[in-house]
Amino acid sequence: MSESGRLPDTAGPGHNTPVASVSELSAALKRVVEGEFGRVRVRGEISGFKRAGSGHLYMALKDDSATLDAVCWRTTASRLAINPEDGLEVIATGKITTYSSRSKYQIVIEEMELAGEGALLKLLEARRRKLATEGLFDDARKQPLPYLPAVIGVVTSPTGAVIRDILHRLRDRFPRHVLLWPVRVQGDSAAGEITAAIEGFNAIAADGPIPRPDALIVARGGGSVEDLWAFNEEDVVRAAAASAIPLISAIGHETDWTLIDYASDRRAPTPTAAAEIAVPVRSELVAQVLDDGRRLVSGLGRLLEENRLRLESAARGLPDPRSLLATKSQRLDDQAERLNLGLQRLVREKSSAAAQVAAGVRLTALHQLVSRAQERLANVGDRLQPQMSRRLVDLYERLEQRRRLLDSYSYERVLDRGFALVRERGGQPITDCKAACRAVDVTIRFGDGSVAATVAPDGNGPSTRKPRGRKPSSDNQQGSLL
C-alpha cells in the first residue's frame, strides 16, 4: 500500500491506530483499487444478466471459483459488439472500481467481445437452434422470388465492391431499378442499421412516392466470423424472416454461413450470385419471346392448314350438289306429275263411279238391263232346243245312210243276185280253181243257205254233202266291208 492508501490521521486515546469513518475508508479503498488496477481485460462467463429500466446492464462474470460483478452503462451498452446474455464466455474490457454503498467492487465494462472463435461458434449454434425451434428457418416460410422484379432493394454498404458487383451483374443480365439502403455492415451499430433497413423497405407503401421493391438483397463481402457477426444477430435474423418482400441473403463467401442465410427466402453464395438469382437474363427472355411468337404464328398456320386439309377431304366426300339437286328436282317433277295425274284419275274414277251410281239409281235402266238379260236368256234357250233336235235327226240320218251303204257292200247281197261263195272247211274262201282242187271238201254258200260239196278235179258232179248249217257271217261281212 502506498500513500494513496494512507488513513486519516485521527488517533484515538490509548491507540496508535487512527480512526476513520466508513466513508473515508471506502474512499481510500476506491483510490487504491482504481489506482492499482485501472483498465483491465477479464475473461469470464456471464451470469445473472439483467437489463435495468434505466438501460444500464448488470451482470456477473464468473469462472469456476470466483465471481466479479459487472456493470455496463447505458451509453456503452448500445455500442457493444455483442449482445450479452447468460452463459456467454466473454472478454470484458473496463475499469475496476468499488461500489461503496454495498461494499462491493466491480468492473465497469467498456467493451465486450466473445472469448474466442470456439465460444462464438458455440453461441451461434445455440442461437441457431433456438431460432429454428421457433420455426424461423422453416421451408414453409420461404417465399418464392418474383421471376422478374421491377424494383430491387439492396441493403449493404454504399461503398465497396459489393454494391458495384451487384449493380454490374444486374446490368449485364437485366437492368432494373435498384434502391440502395446504405448501412454499415460491421461494427457495433451494423445489426441495428441492417434491421432498420429491412424493416424500412417493408414499410414502403405500394403506392407511395418511393417504389416498393419486390425483391430484397442483403449483402456483405467476405470477412472473419466477427466481421460477419451482425448478420448473426437475432434482430437481423428476425427482420429477415419477417420480411414480406422476398429476401435474398448474400453474406461473405461461399463457405460463410450466417444465421440470416437460414432465415432468408434464398441464400446466395456471393453478392454477384444474388444478382443472378434476382433477375433472369434479358437477352434469353427476348429470344424466348421471339421464339414463342414464331411458334405462335406457325402453330396457328399449321392448325389452319390442318383444318383446311380436313375440310378439303371432307368436301371430297360430299356428292356434287348440282347432281344432288338434279336428282331431287327430277323426283320432284315426277312426283308433281304423278300428283296431277293421280288427282285427275281420282276425279275421273270418282266421277265415273258417281255416274254409275247415278245410272243405277234410275229404275228404268235397271229394268231394261234385267229385261234385256231375260231376253238374251230366252233367246239362247230357244236356239238351244231346235239345234239339239236337228243335230239328233242328222245323226240318225247319217247312221241310216251308213247302214244302207254297208248293206249294199255286203257279199250277201251279191249272193242274192245268184252268186255263190266257196269256202274250205276251215272257212277260208276259195277264189280259184287250184285252191278248190286242193281243198276237196268245200262249203258253198248261196243267198238263202250253205251246202257241203266235194270238188271233182274234172269238174264232174262233185259230191255234195249235207250242208252243215249256216255259219254266221258277221265276221266275213265286216271283213269284206273293210
Next chain:
Amino acid sequence: MPDAAAMEIVDLSFEEALAELEKIVRDLETGQAKLDDAIAAYERGAELKHHCEAKLREAQAKVDKIVTGPNGENRLEPEEID
C-alpha cells in the same frame, strides 16, 4: 397466381404473360384447339408477346439511394455507382 386468362394483359406481370403465351403456343402446336378458339388464342398470344416485349424493353438501370431525413422520413436520392 390469379387466373391469368381472365385478366387484362396490361395487368399481367412479365412471367404471367410469358407463361400464358407458352401455354397458348403449346395448345396451338398440339392442334387440339377449335378453330375459332385457336384464332382467339392467337390474337391473345400476339398481344401477350407484345406485352412481354414491352416489359423487356422497359429494362433500364436506375439506382436510387434511400436517405433518412432528420424527422425519420425516407426519401430517394439518385446514386451513381460504377
